[in-house]
Amino acid sequence: MTANYTAESIKVLKGLDGVRKRPAMYIGNTATEGLHHLIYEIVDNSIDEAMAGFCNKIEVTIHKDNSVTVKDNGRGIPTEIHKEENIPAATLVLTTLHSGGKFDNKSYKVSGGLHGVGISVVNALSSYLKIEIHREGFVFEQEFTRGIAINDLKATHPTSETGTIVKFKPDDLIFSTTEFNYEILEKRLQELAFLNKNVTISIKDERTNKNNTFYYENGIVDFINYLCKNKEPLLENPILVSVNYENTQLECTFTYTKNYESNILSFANSILTQEGGTHLSIFKTVLTKAINNYAKKNNTLKNITLTGEDCREGLIGIISIKLPNPEFEGHKNKIR
Numbered sequence: 599m600t601a602n603y604t605a606e607s608i609k610v611l612k613g614l615d616g617v618r619k620r621p622a623m624y625i626g627n628t629a630t631e632g633l634h635h636l637i638y639e640i641v642d643n644s645i646d647e648a649m650a651g652f653c654n655k656i657e658v659t660i661h662k663d664n665s666v667t668v669k670d671n672g673r674g675i676p677t678e679i680h681k682e683e684n685i686p687a688a689t690l691v692l693t694t695l696h697s698g699g700k701f702d703n704k705s706y707k708v709s710g711g712l713h714g715v716g717i718s719v720v721n722a723l724s725s726y727l728k729i730e731i732h733r734e735g736f737v738f739e740q741e742f743t744r745g746i747a748i749n750d751l752k753a754t755h756p757t758s759e760t761g762t763i764v765k766f767k768p769d770d771l772i773f774s775t776t777e778f779n780y781e782i783l784e785k786r787l788q789e790l791a792f793l794n795k796n797v798t799i800s801i802k803d804e805r806t807n808k809n810n811t812f813y814y815e816n817g818i819v820d821f822i823n824y825l826c827k828n829k830e831p832l833l834e835n836p837i838l839v840s841v842n843y844e845n846t847q848l849e850c851t852f853t854y855t856k857n858y859e860s861n862i863l864s865f866a867n868s869i870l871t872q873e874g875g876t877h878l879s880i881f882k883t884v885l886t887k888a889i890n891n892y893a894k895k896n897n898t899l900k901n902i903t904l905t906g907e908d909c910r911e912g913l914i915g916i917i918s919i920k921l922p923n924p925e926f927e928g929h930k931n932k933i934r
Contacts, residue, residue, distance in 0.1 A: 614693065614722035614745035621772055624719045628773050634782055636723065639716035640668040640764050645790055645868055647672030648797045649920060653761070658787060660803045664776050665726070665767035674733030674760050677751060686751040688731055689740060692721045693747065717764070721745045723772050730763040744769060780808050788812045792821035793868045793918055818851045818916045825914050829855040832912070845922050850881060852915030862915040877919045882906055885913075 617624055625632040625639075637658065647653035653672035660666055676687040683690050695718055721727050722745035729751075731738040735758070740751040768776045780803045788810075791799045795817030802809040814820040822836040836853040852862075864871045864878040871878070886906045893899040 614695070614718060617695070617719050617722035618744065618772065621719075621723055625723070630775060630779065630782075633768055633773050633775060634778065634786075636720045636766070636768060637666055637668065637778070637783060638786065639720050640766075641787070641790065642868075643716060644668065644670035644672060644762070645794060645797075648794050649867070654797050656787075656797065656799045658783065658799075658801045660778050660780065660783070660801075660805060662804050663767065664778055664805075665765060666778065667763060667765040669761065669763045671759065671761040674731045674762050675729070677731055677733055677738045686740075688729060688738065689747060689751050692718055692727075692729060692740075692742065693745060694718060718745070720764075720766055723769055724766040725769040725771070727764065727766040730765075732757045732759045732761045732763075780806065784810055789821075789870075790868055792818060792824070793865055795820075818849055818918055821916050822851050822853055822914060825861065825916075826853060826855060829857055829914070831855050847920045848877070849918045850915070852885075852913055854912045855914060857912050860910040860913040860915075862910070862913065862917065864917040864919075866919050867921070868918075877917050881915070881917050882910065885909055 621628050621632065625635040641656060641658065644653055644656045647670060648656070653670050655671045657669040658666065659669075675691060678687060679685065680687045680690050683694075721742050724742070725744060727742045729738075729740050729742075735756055736753040737755050737757045738751055739754050741748040770776050780801070784801055787799045787801050791797060791812035792814050795814050798811060798813045800809070800811040819836055819838055832854040836851045839848075839850045841848045862878065862881070864874060864881075866875065866877065883906075886904065886909045889909045890899075890904055893902075893904070
């Protein structure tokens with residue numbers, strides 16, 4: 599070990615080099631979980647367009663070489679020159695961390711990808727990535743390798759469509775495996791379709807010809823019915839509560855079954871908050887209070903106060919909140 603610790607010891611990682619040097623900081627790990635997170639980052643951008651009201655169709659295709667294409671019919675990433683950086687906005691978001699349209703609450707009132715690292719991290723950790731943007735009457739294309747542009751963003755031909763198509767191949771120099779699992783992706787895409795009603799989300803696997811398309815007109819109510827398909831509900835229809843306040847939307851649906859176990863899933867901006875959070879704890883508190891107040895008012899229980907566990911026995915519930923600037927804490931997305 600050398601004792602020389604000088605200014606020359608301080609290294610500055612340029613561009614996306616830091617992502618390639620420490621990928622686990624951005625995607626959790628470089629195993630199966632981190633590999634699939636690449637797709638989630640791209641799909642989350644499309645979901646953000648859907649939550650903003652500009653996208654209702656998302657397609658995910660796994661190709662035979664384990665490259666992936668994600669296509670949506672949103673507005674398309676802006677292609678004009680960014681005034682401060684003097685490069686196309688699309689190139690900027692693909693090559694620069696913490697750049698995007700989700701910081702000013704103007705382009706996106708609600709967003710799951712608030713940190714601005716999603717697509718640039720995917721670009722950095724891909725041996726090849728191609729962006730195709732349908733916007734303002736033209737198709738714009740640009741290619742990258744390991745986060746570095748191969749060519750300039752250019753308009754290739756006219757189009758009447760809008761949207762963004764991202765095709766990428768994970769870098770086998772980074773990941774211990776580059777083989778995507780269809781079932782893992784199918785489960786997450788179905789979940790996103792439940793949480794974003796009237797949005798069609800499809801997945802196709804060219805390796806096996808497996809495919810599925812998800813569309814739910816009733817959103818999380820359909821989600822509850824799906825979770826209860828092998829259970830015996832005690833209510834004819836799930837209870838649905840929907841509240842809109844300023845830029846925040848809260849949806850909560852629940853039912854009771856004959857099972858003893860309870861299962862409550864909570865989401866913030868379509869992201870599962872595995873360790874709960876304010877929205878979940880308030881739901882539990884309010885539910886317990888409401889049941890006890892009803893019981894006392896109707897003289898159902900005498901000198902007995904039900905506990906929270908009593909009130910949640912057999913409960914199946916989903917809480918979905920969509921809000922600007924959520925604060926997540928912990929590695930498993932607990933929202934404050």
